[in-house]
Amino acid sequence: MPAPIHSFEDLECWKAGREVRLFVAKQVVPLLPISEKHRLSDQIIRAARSITANIAEGYGRFHHLENAKFCSIARGSACEGLDHLITGADGPPTCLIRATHIQGGREQMPGPSELLAEYATVTQRSR
Secondary structure: OOOOOOOOOOOOHHHHHHHHHHHHHHHHHHHHHHHHHHHHHHHHHHHHHHHHHHHHHHHHHHHHHHHHHHHHHHHHHHHHHHHHHHHHHHHHHHOOHHHHHHHHHHHHHHHHHHHHHHHHHHHHOOO
């Protein structure tokens, strides 16, 4: 039997999104050149933060369709974050993002997406 959910912090999809956010903050952003601070760096941070923020907001909504909408936005943010990683690797030579970081992102990003799909299905059934 799964553990009871008392807060959005108990959701596995939120926990996976948090891991993505930490991966971006600790392992990706430090590799970006200063010239990208207000460009790519800001965009990838916002995409990573958007994952957990939308899960939390959806959890706080009363209707399952509203929750599903925010889950969908969070999934899109996970894909956006991966695209930003790829953009960084394609970017200027001063950018230190490499294929290993993209692979790390590919391993991290599906976590929230898959769990979000599962969570959205469960919330629709429970209503």
